[in-house]
Amino acid sequence: MKSLAELKAIKDRMKDKVILREGSGDVRVVVGMATCGIAAGARPVLNAFVEGVTAAKLTDKVTVSQTGCIGLCQLEPIVEVHEAGKEKVTYVKMTPEKVETVIEKHLKNGKVVTEFTVADV
């Protein structure tokens, strides 16, 4: 059983890390989670980002968060990537499979996956 004792162990392990991490997080991945996004499949997309970013050990650099309706409901699930000093990148009609590619190419190696961005769809 996943006990509270195990949760306590996570806390003890994370405590120092949290302090270190404050103020960093240069890249922000934002997933639209309004009715339009949820109905189009935003939940598995969001979870793929949370799990993928953790698995790729990018959590010090990348934060994943949620927002409301981005205003292009027909292109949901929409994911925005905000990076300090760079123009915002908007990925549309996302799927968990596309998320893998975005993590690998964009978040890890800094190359925008243009075939998934709003201009090209």
Place this chain on the structure above:
Amino acid sequence: MKELSLNILDIAENSVKAGASLTEIILNEESDTLTMTVRDNGSGMSEETLRSVTDPFYTTRTTRKVGLGIPLLKLACEQTGGTLTITSRLMTASLPGETTVTAIFNTAHIDATPLGDVISTVVTLIQGHPNRDFYFLHKKGSHTVELDTRALREVLEDVPLSTPDVLVWVRENLEEQYKEFII
């Protein structure tokens, strides 16, 4: 919506947007009846707003939470012969508001939408809103699955609930509770 768990996520996201510090999600299954309750202590709605939330064509910029969410849930329960009820009390200077959405489904009906992945819904809510509290309870006969972020917060102190390791713990904890649950 392909899964009721997505409707739950949608309604609960609105609770958060309405400023709720605590959102309770309660599922109760008794033979072929599923009762889904989402209750929050957010701003609440006026009687006038409450009357129009089930109308898909009622939407104004100032009430962005009104749109297709509630009409889709209403459709999902009514197509099984069930009902949707919403009660609400607007917040006052001294009291928080309260909104309760209760949806009743006949799960044996051919048009019943599957409940789907409720674990992902709970994890998604915690991930997106680590500073709000969520209480989740799923009852089926003598089996219960329960999670209260207030209890987790006590253990975690100032480590955020959205920490990836914590989210994994939440998912695995719920999966283990569900193992005994589904017969």
